[in-house]
Amino acid sequence: MFNNAQEFFNTLPLIIMGGGIVISLLIEIYSDKNKVILPWFTALLFLAVGLHSLFYTNDVSIVMQNMLATGGNVNIFYAIFTLGAAVVTLISIDYIKKYDMYFGEYYLILQTSVLGMMLMAAAKDLFVIFLGLELMSISFYILAGMNRKRAKANEASLKYFLLGSFATGFIVYGIALIYGSAHTTSIDFITTNFAGLTSNLLFVAGVLLFLIGFSFKIAAFPFHMWVPDVYEGSSTTVAALFSTGGKSAAFSAIIASLFALFNGPSGNVFTPYFAVISVLSMFYGSIVAIAQVNIKRMLAYSSISHAGYLIIGLAAGNHDAIAGVMFYLGAYTFMNLGAFGIVSLVEGKNETNLDINSYAGLASKKPFLAALLSILMFSLAGVPPFAGFFGKYYIFIAAIESKLTWLAILGVISSAISAYFYIRIVVLMYFKPATNDFQIETSNSAMLGIITSVIIVILLGIFPGSFLDLITRFI
Amino acid sequence: MNIPIEYYLILSAFMFFVGVAGVLTRRNAIIVFMSIELMLNSANLTLVTFSSYLGNSIGQLFVFFVMTVAAADAAVGLAIIIAIFRNKLTVNIDEINILKW
């Protein structure tokens, strides 16, 4: 199973996560104080796995009969997923009490979804990609419908479920065609023989079906219709996980399974597909977001346009693009989690304060919260000193390297459009009189999560080089 | 094995198309879900065909996992449909319209 200690330590995040799920199940069944222990156990579990992955990055080792790749850039993905999930846990603790929907199962399903994401990032075989994806997706359907007294949550869960399974159908059919043309599901084989395989129409059709299925999961334009409804309908904390963890995991799976896409100096057969859906997602997301009044729907459309920027990296298809996509995913995870965290804090019982106009005058009542939200909004808009700027910068540079300058220019135009609706929130908070009395219940755990993500966003903005070095060391 | 492999593949492509058409046109959530099961089954047929004609069992193993996933999907999906039926007393997608579809 393991040939040496390094392989074992590289695989440890997956083992701890799997063991953690079993322990959580036992805590939920046997402990009398499960309502106190389980949330904090979950947060600490995610933190432990995340810190281990971040500080124990070695070269990649292939373990378990060529099924898993661990260490290296896979560990960086682990860190993004688990630290993101730790923040989600922190903002959930008081939020789900506010809605009277405490279920121990909530934390358990959170853990299984993160295990699914980790398997997708680690996959060296299409089997593992498929099962990781399904583990994550099924957990997400459950999380979306967890607050089952609300009709909206039921509906969000049904929509997510039907469209998600529809996408799964495409992915399975795509994998079947890939298997038929490559005669194996091993990703190493596909990577080494990629040039020969792409001359085979059956393989190209299979990969396209596979990518269409994944386009649903990353919320790219023609396959985005579930995003606003699901984010609006499900709990804010869960929507935060969908938009960050779910998207990062889908990108990690595309990078893991189609690594060969990134070997060419200037793109490949699939570049036109990526270029078209990235342009459509960026502009559709940015333009429709302007018209939104519900802040969760606005963040959903912003998530579609961010998917567009990330797909530019896939279209560019070189090693700098992978580094750019990973940096952007790290930055996007924390800025979006912070923003959703503040929304979940401001949100009153029974879904009040979700209108963007209810943020008017927040600065005079809660100056600290308003300052944090402004930092996150500036970062999402891509204003220089923050992490969001450098994510976009690295991706656009990679696109220019691949002679896709027009795509980079369209990306810059789209981010200029999207700056409007991010900055509008800041203007509302600082320059409009307060119409709302902001009965915000204080929540120390949520504040801890939000402040952590803001600190990470600022640190990634000030020292982008050190995180980028960590990523590029393994590509 | 004197049946050309194309026959099986065309049959499964046809079933996949019927499944996709069912998902896109039907409004009853349960029938939509059954159409998704049909799509998964047509993919299974492709996998088994390739597995049999190539003489390796990878495709059949994959079908085994697809069946596991389909069972898990059915459990969760039908639980969601029961939850929504309790609140709204309908399974018609068009009547489930608080959020814009």
Added chain:
Amino acid sequence: MTLQIVLFFIFAAVSAVTAVIMITRTNAVISALFLVLNFASLAGLYLTLNAQFIAVTQIIVYAGAIMVLFLFVLMLLRPENEKKILDMKPKLQIFAMIIAFIVFIQIAYIIFFAQPLQNISPDLTNSIKAGTIEAIGRELFTKYIVPFEAAGFLLLAAAIGALVLAKKKFE
């Protein structure tokens, strides 16, 4: 005409026809029953492909467990029949049908004209060997142990989730 070809055409015709009937019925129970028939004929097709283990699993898991769950839920909820198959936004649905049909034509074209398919030389001995429980079980518990464990977690999550979503008592 060998027996295999006759069986293939019978099962293929049944599965294609039942699939079409399944998506065109207004009554969900009738749809579900035709889907059971479709799954059973697929099991027959798997037998013509020498996939004995998958054929049996198809009957037990799909026709036996999943479809029974569907029928159980249909019995529990008793949804009313749809009035028409194409009622809401007919133009959009016809457009969607056309797109789906074009995709089907393309896939069929690729299948007929793809070079590598002609290079696949069917080998009866290997084919029979690949479909036995022995071959599948050996691979499953050695090489594919990670997906197997992942499937275990998947079923755990699904069982917990189904309980949370559908249990009667709400705290």
